[in-house]
Amino acid sequence: MATFKKQPRSKFYELLQAQIRNEFHASQQYIALAVWFDNEDLPQLAKHFYRQSLEERNHALAMVKYMTDTDHHVEIPAVGEVRNDFSEARELVALALKQEKEVASDIEEIAKAAREEGDYTGEQFIQWFLKEQVEEIASMSTLLTVVDRADGDLFQVEQFLHRENVGDEDDPTMPPVAGGAL
Template sequence: MISKDLQKALIEQLNKEYHSAYIYLGMSAYCSKEGFNGAANWFLIQYQEEVSHGMKMFKYLEDQDVAIELPEIKAVKVEYKSLLDVFKKSLAHEQSMTKNLNNLSDLAMKDKDHATYSLLQWYVTEQVEEEATVGEIIDHIKLVGDNGYGLYTIDKELAGRSFVDPTA
């Protein structure tokens, strides 16, 4: 049985997963508007991944017989300064999600809720990949600076990303 405090925290995290999806949809919209269609695709795939993360948590809560509430998802901004800025904001967001998931893991261990802790470790591991991937993209954008051909090449590489459900 999941404690009431942990149930509440997991429902908050569920909301954060869908808010993340919304953030990435906004980032995709920005990139599309700026002509970075490859980056727009990359963020659209990121949106799909976040939705799948939310569904994984939703199903877990259902399986644990938790009464699920769906609070409002906050609006997100869709304006950024540059391609580098949007990816830096993405990394900062992933780092905040990592912190949230680590705090949830601590709470699950405090409650000696091994099933929930096990679930959360999947998310924690996923965060390592998320941060590393975005960090590498930032490094590449910094390497080319404002060079149009360099940005074009990076954007073309980002276009090659396709959705693979990480929860499957």
Template sequence: MKDLVRMRTSLKEEIERILNEQIKMEAHSSAIYLSMAAWCDRNGFDFSAGYFYKQSNEERNHMLKLFNYVSDMGGHAISPEVTNVPQEFDGFRDVFELALQQEIAVSNSINRIVGQARQFNDFATDQFMQWFVKEQIEEEYVARRAVELFDVIGEEGVGRYMIDKAIPKITYGDVEAQ
């Protein structure tokens, strides 16, 4: 008897489900960053707005990368519904703290997928997710450094202006550029 399930896709149902959850999470992240960009624009933090627009695009690209993978493997990639996107934030620093929390949540989720892929002996998905594991090192570093700047520079006086200018210059692994 033919194995129709395996002929359709190499993804186990559980793996397909958690990859679709990750697609949704990346789409949600992209929408949150877009909302943060708008908030920064409204409040005069022009450089930070640019940074969040860029982050939003990156998250969407992550979503597409996962989406294409699920489709290429014969799975059912689900175009995500994005809801509950906050539009208001308590302050400049809170925006960046929330961004860091978001990145940590994404890292945890990716780690869970890798764990599941290994549990199911799905080495293709494990290998594919390694790109995201490395990417999250950079994403978390940048988000953490942004929060750190609030302590290093301080928000008093022209502090927030200086922080706003410094945000887009944060890069991972190149101290000179900062």
């Protein structure tokens, strides 16, 4: 029977463990948004948020893999409540943008902790997530602008998503994901 070597936890690893929960929560929230759009017969918006959910799941599992690769114990956390009640599409996209900005702030704190602790490999690992959050915020901000400009005509938003393939790009520089990326 193999024994698991438990490394002492630094602030960086404590924050990274907490971020795993945040990423899984974001994944669940994006599923709720996708389902709402599915129920409204908006397939492009639904597809976009289902894809966002998988991306957040992959982010969480990349953090899991990094922690296990560095001999740190990982706990898979429960996630908090997910919002399901919305009255119009703008609310959903605004929530997604707010969520991405919160994640960016969290990632910046993790990067700061790694730097303060002189954890060069941790700092290098988290750099990808800093770059990713710039892209996520820009993408969600653009989507919110498109929703606002469409002024209630969600068919225009659907056409935009179909035409522009927002967020479809796979990033080959993404850190490896525990169990493989989906």
